[in-house]
Amino acid sequence: xxxxxxxxxxxxxxxxxxxxxxxxxxxxxxxxxxxxxxxxxxxxxxxxxxxxxxxxxxxxxxxxxxxxxxxxxxxxxxxxxxxxxxxxxxxxxxxxxxxxxxxxxxxxxxxxxxx
Amino acid sequence: xxxxxxxxxxxxxxxxxxxxxxxxxxxxxxxxxxxxxxxxxxxxxxxxxxxxxxxxxxxxxxxxxxxxxxxxxxxxxxxxxxxxxxxxxxxxxxxxxxxxxxxxxxxxxxxx
Numbered sequence: 001x002x003x004x005x006x007x008x009x010x011x012x013x014x015x016x017x018x019x020x021x022x023x024x025x026x027x028x029x030x031x032x033x034x035x036x037x038x039x040x041x042x043x044x045x046x047x048x049x050x051x052x053x054x055x056x057x058x059x060x061x062x063x064x065x066x067x068x069x070x071x072x073x074x075x076x077x078x079x080x081x082x083x084x085x086x087x088x089x090x091x092x093x094x095x096x097x098x099x100x101x102x103x104x105x106x107x108x109x110x111x112x113x114x115x
Numbered sequence: 116x117x118x119x120x121x122x123x124x125x126x127x128x129x130x131x132x133x134x135x136x137x138x139x140x141x142x143x144x145x146x147x148x149x150x151x152x153x154x155x156x157x158x159x160x161x162x163x164x165x166x167x168x169x170x171x172x173x174x175x176x177x178x179x180x181x182x183x184x185x186x187x188x189x190x191x192x193x194x195x196x197x198x199x200x201x202x203x204x205x206x207x208x209x210x211x212x213x214x215x216x217x218x219x220x221x222x223x224x225x226x227x
Contacts, residue, residue: 034215043119043205043218044158089158091216094171102148102171103216107157 002027004092006106013080014114021075021109023090030092033066033073038087038108047088048075080113087111117142119219121206127225128196136191136222140208146170147189148209148216149181153202161204164189196226 007022023033032051036044050057050066050073057064063076077084087108094102120139128134140147149161160173164183172179178194187208193200203223207216 041203041221041223043207043221044216046215046217049215102160102163104160105150105158 002092002094002104004028004090004104004106006088006090006109008109009107010110010112012112012114015081017080019077019080019084019111019113021088021090021111023073023075023106025071025092028071028092029068032093033064034091034103035062035064035073035075036089036091036105038089040087044089044105077111080111082113082115085111085113119206119208119217121204121219121222123222124220125223125225127227129227130196130198132196132226134193134196134200134224136193136204136206136224137188138191138206138208138219139188140206141217144208144210144217145187146209146214147183147187148207149189149191150205150207151175151202152205152221153199158205162191193224198226200224201226 003026005024013019034049035047038044048064050064052068061078065074087110089108090106091103094104122137146165148163150158152158162172162181163170167183181191183189203221205218205221207218209216
């Protein structure tokens, strides 16, 4: 069955450093992958979408890579700030290729950025 | 542009009762999704509605049901509530299909 794994439940880093979060998937050939941010007790907020034919995508201090051979996406936050502390979720469409189902979310990685 | 809205914010029920949660999508969005997020767990997909039809449902018992109205708003009903139904219930909407999803603030359901 389709499976999404985010490599760690928690990641602690120092302010100013680069945070790198990993999302691995199996039994999938997704047309795209998304990253969301969730603060405690609130709904997730969309950050970035990267398509299967894109290797990398950037938005301000955020960078996402998508390696369909490794079946992995890396999510980077450069020059991290305490305000970046949150849980980050990766999500994939349930279907493969052009046949899309609902999104499936990973369990998330809780990032804590210390001043 | 108004975001996704959900009501009520909090809901307290006792075992065996029924709960009704409501969601209004972003204007123009036709797809509505419901998720359950129990404490410390990830988002578990419940239901997907599009154009008034149920398109998919997650691995939940039939006492979880819902519907989508002609104005695309949606309702989630949970019958015969159990203690383990206590969770944050999130609604999301998208333009069509599983594209970028925009989430509401959630309804916190507590079953006593």
